[in-house]
Amino acid sequence: MFSSKEQFKQAYLQKLEMMYGKRFEDTTVSEQYHALGQLVRETISTNWIETNEKYRTNKEKQVYYLSIEFLLGRLLGNNLLNLGVRDLCEEGLRELGIELSALEECEIDAGLGNGGLGRLAACFLDSLATLNLPGHGFGIRYKHGLFDQKIVDGYQVELPEQWLRHGNVWEVKRADKAVPVNFWGKVESYMENNRLRFRHVQAETISAVPYDMPVIGYKTSTVNMLRLWSAEPAPYPIHRDVLKYKRDTEAVSEFLYPDDTNDEGKILRLKQQYFLVAASLNSIIQSYRKQHHSLLDLHHYIAIHINDTHPVLAIPEMMRILIDEEGLGWDEAWNITTKTISYTNHTTLSEALEKWPVHIFKPLLPRIYMIVEEINERFCQELWDLYPDDWERIERMAIISHQLVKMAHLAIVGTHSTNGVAKIHSEILKHREMKDFYEIYPQRFNNKTNGITHRRWLIKANPELTQLITDAIGDQWVQTPSTLTELEGYAKDESFRKDLQEVKQFRKKILAKRIKDQTGIVVDEQSIFDVQVKRLHAYKRQLLNVFHIMYLYNRLKEDSSYQIHPRTFIFGAKASPGYYYAKKVIKLLNSVADKVNHDPKVNPYLKVVFLENYRVSLAEEIIPATDVSEQISTASKEASGTGNMKFMMNGALTMGTLDGANIEIRDEVGAENIFTFGLTPEEVLNYYQNGGYRSLDYYHHNKHIQTILEQLINGFFPNTGSDFEMIYDSLLMQNDEFFVLKDFSSYCAAQAKLSGVYENKDAWFEKSVINIAKSGYFSSDRTIQEYADNIWHLNKVKVY
Known part of the structure; x- marks a missing residue:
């Protein structure tokens, strides 16, 4: 496309001047973006x-x-990557005093x-x-x-x-x-x-x-x-x-x-x-x-x-x-x-x-x-x-x-x-x-x-990890993602695991800055970044995640000896405009965040962040920084999922039900390198077909569940009125269609196990390497x- 930086700069400056009829020095960042996009498209x-x-x-x-x-x-960065000229253009633009990242930010x-x-x-x-x-x-x-x-x-x-x-x-x-x-x-x-x-x-x-x-x-x-x-x-x-x-x-x-x-x-x-x-x-x-x-x-x-x-x-x-x-x-x-x-x-x-x-x-x-x-x-x-x-x-x-x-x-x-x-x-x-x-x-x-395209979700979104992988196994995996399996041999390599940890920490620092800039919340970069970003729907069970956060909050408040590894829970989700139940869950998420983040006894250990207007460009920042990928839909309800693939490709470990492609991820990485919990698809389908589930039993026999559900309606969250009665009724009066209460204890136990594994960084990043190594199967090229x-x-x- 461009044989040299000089050729690119000449073509770019000419395009910029022709489009806007002004000197380069007088052009805006937006004009510089449009000129580059036009140049690429025409080329x-x-x-x-x-x-x-x-x-x-x-x-x-x-x-x-x-x-x-x-x-x-956004297409600018992805198109430059696919054309094989991203580095050349980035260097050429920098010599002109322009940062490619600034132009990419102009694209909506x-x-x-x-x-x-x-x-x-x-x-x-x-x-x-x-x-x-x-x-x-x-x-x-x-x-x-x-x-x-x-x-x-x-x-x-x-x-x-x-x-x-x-x-x-x-x-x-x-x-x-x-x-x-x-x-x-x-x-x-x-x-x-x-x-x-x-x-x-x-x-x-x-x-x-x-x-x-x-x-x-x-x-x-x-x-x-x-x-x-x-x-x-x-x-x-x-x-x-x-x-x-x-x-x-x-x-x-x-x-x-x-x-x-x-x-x-x-x-x-x-x-x-x-x-x-x-x-x-x-x-x-x-x-x-x-x-x-x-x-x-x-x-x-x-x-x-x-x-x-x-x-x-x-x-x-x-x-x-x-x-x-x-x-x-x-x-x-x-x-x-x-x-x-x-x-x-x-x-x-x-x-x-x-x-x-x-x-x-x-x-x-x-x-x-x-x-x-x-x-x-x-x-x-x-x-x-x-x-x-x-x-x-x-x-x-x-x-x-x-x-x-x-x-x-x-x-x-x-x-x-x-x-x-x-x-x-x-x-x-x-x-x-x-x-x-x-x-x-x-x-x-x-x-x-x-499958997903590893070009956007690894090469573009996580260049530091891309370089680390290429330094270890060469660059054949870029064209043939199935060869990522060669990385498995590095799972027990102490030096590689340390480098991977540094890459993850670097990406967490970037995301922490985004969180502070967007929400004002300061998060602990050494905490576990636990992420659930996807469309808001009852079957995807953001509610189960929220209940676990409330459970941790209640335990920390009740028992001064109770300790957990610090955790930052990050959410992103849109609810359909007419889906009132999902909107109530978003309100609950933000009410829990407000409660947790402003409690000085709890917030050294827990932070909750809701990043508004979740979209692809935001996902490209979130996914490389994630430690825990929440894939917790009711078993049999999620057809596949693709977020689970993006996260594992970036070294996150999955917390998931045996649902959709989670099962195939488990089969690829091994049961020891994923955290699973809850009902199986067969058990869920059996309940739907034959009955036998009574959510009230879990309410009456589990004090943690009872406390959480009562907090929805007893004024625990100030200025919310009857906002959460719909959620309360769906779980108890309508018998909890998606088995949130049934899976709650199993989910909490799996989360406790995960927290324990994270304390041993060698063990954690060994699992992380294996997840990356096995992610090549989930390339959309194969699909x-x-x-x-x-x-x-x-x-x-x-x-x-």
């Missing part, structure tokens, strides 16, 4: 063009990854995701490009993303996320490739060449305008694409109320996950989902048409992957295009659709397996509903042939039943592959949650354990190669 444009041309001329099969979220994080995290789902999608795009696989992402260009989280008096307050206020230097608007998307209206039937045909009329049309972003592979010429769709008014809309039409249109790409507690919000969410798939499939088919001839061969050249249930409308939309626009018969269209599209399931939570009320779905998407209805009729006939008179099974498996359209059912029936994202998750899908479907389509079910080989059937394509 790789040749590779971007060459990549697309190579795919086109070679007629390579390509995968299109449809996801409602892409949690990219792209507001395109919420949690693990979006971060996984971003990792997958990185791995596709790095492995020279032809693959692109399709998503929505949310104007305000999820929301900016502020904590005011301990409560979450949501503000619009203004990530686009200074523009997005990485995107290229393709107004000429805008696609019309239709809502509402009605369907007319007519005869043509002795065939019954359908057309959507009197529709409300909006325009989907694509913005393309380059996805740069690591030290390769491959540059794939992330296409994000923005909703804009159609050029000639037929609409009586123009202002309302404009507002309704722009709302489609304004916020990620609008509040769907009412019908208006549900309509907007369903609009978003159809908007994404209609625009994406139109774009894909148009591109295919230019390169190939028969649509009957589509699945030989195109793979479409739907990331969770949000893009499942791709199935009926593909059918609509093939039948209504291309004139194919039902059976031909169905064969192409099912062979082209594949599906990843990310959850066993029933509320997350989307179900849309017919009274919303049918009028909003009239032609799509007709197609879904026909798919359902044909599927139910298939079930009747297999299970005659078994009405209960057919009702259970139907795509439309009880006036609900079940998206997960449609996803399984309308695709050739359904995969889970961890071994235990895939087994639960096959033998419990989707057992009925597995019995008739066993060949469609498979597992692809999630994506499995998708490419077993589901999408892609070949690697070298651009040069």
Whole structure:
């Protein structure tokens, strides 16, 4: 890209002056950032063009990854790293009196995701490009993303996320490739060449305008694409109320996950989902048409992957295009659709397996509903042939039943592959949650354990650890992360363990400064940094973590002889705006923090920190500094988890349930190098199926639990009123759905064991080394190669 520092400096200064028409000395840091981003994007444009041309001329099969979220994080540093010029640019900028870190701070995290789902999608795009696989992402260009989280008096307050206020230097608007998307209206039937045909009329049309972003592979010429769709008014809309039409249109790409507690919000969410798939499939088919001839061969050249249930409308939309626009018969269209599209399931939570009320779905998407209805009729006939008179099974498996359209059912029936994202998750899908479907389509079910890109989460986020590893085992692991296993031989090397401890301490110092600057809280850098950062949800059990902190607080207050190793508990989490229970947990977290941090008897041993507005760039500071990774979801509820992988890769030890990928982490590192506790998945599922759990028994027979629960409602936390009654009632009146009280004693015992191990630094860092050494398996490069080989059937394509 740049052959020398001098060449880079010359190109950079020229770009800066051309963009802003002023001397370098007069430019702002923001202008310097935008100039560097523009320079990088323009410099790789040749590779971007060459990549697309190579795919086109070679007629390579390509995968299109449809996801409602892409949690990219900041791209400047990551792109420079992947291009192999980060050090050169950093040195060149420093000679100009500019710190690269200052320019990186100017970049606002792209507001395109919420949690693990979006971060996984971003990792997958990185791995596709790095492995020279032809693959692109399709998503929505949310104007305000999820929301900016502020904590005011301990409560979450949501503000619009203004990530686009200074523009997005990485995107290229393709107004000429805008696609019309239709809502509402009605369907007319007519005869043509002795065939019954359908057309959507009197529709409300909006325009989907694509913005393309380059996805740069690591030290390769491959540059794939992330296409994000923005909703804009159609050029000639037929609409009586123009202002309302404009507002309704722009709302489609304004916020990620609008509040769907009412019908208006549900309509907007369903609009978003159809908007994404209609625009994406139109774009894909148009591109295919230019390169190939028969649509009957589509699945030989195109793979479409739907990331969770949000893009499942791709199935009926593909059918609509093939039948209504291309004139194919039902059976031909169905064969192409099912062979082209594949599906990843990310959850066993029933509320997350989307179900849309017919009274919303049918009028909003009239032609799509007709197609879904026909798919359902044909599927139910298939079930009747297999299970005659078994009405209960057919009702259970139907795509439309009880006036609900079940998206997960449609996803399984309308695709050739359904995969889970961890071994235990895939087994639960096959033998419990989707057992009925597995019995008739066993060949469609498979597992692809999630992974993360070590380029962002180790090389970029933790350069000190990266250097330490490379000094020990060479740099082959950067290209082949599975070779990190060579590091295992250093677990008993005293000198290496000491160096690792120093790296960890250095990262803790950086995070401690961030905490002080952001919250004013001074933390003990020698304390155990115990971290739980993830989306706030009841099943993830931040509540269990909080109860353990309250337990420690109470013990320290009651018993002057009780001693613990000093610990800093760090939280980061957003609660969905309409998820009131989760918001109460955030308030409890901050109330506990206020209590603990201001108690002079306790705060030498305990500190509690809530870092607001958790995001990718903040995670890059938190994860390298972490000692203990809290992965404590109710067993069987977390499909996989990817935070657990990022933490272990940076040398943290996992405190976790036997859930999701925690099980595979334990299998890799050995049971002695992870801390596990609580119910097993089988025990949890047995309770759900057969009953037998009474949370009141734990309340009455465990004085620590009783004290903690009473503190929620007896005024222990001043000025909180009845804030925590909802939590109290959920545990006792509603029988503790996620077994917080059941697992409490086991969790406290595991935490005590962990504290004891930490006292012996040699033992602790031996375990830390083993965790790093075994983390290579959890690279997204491995995961994506499995998708490419077993589901999408892609070949690697070298651009040069």
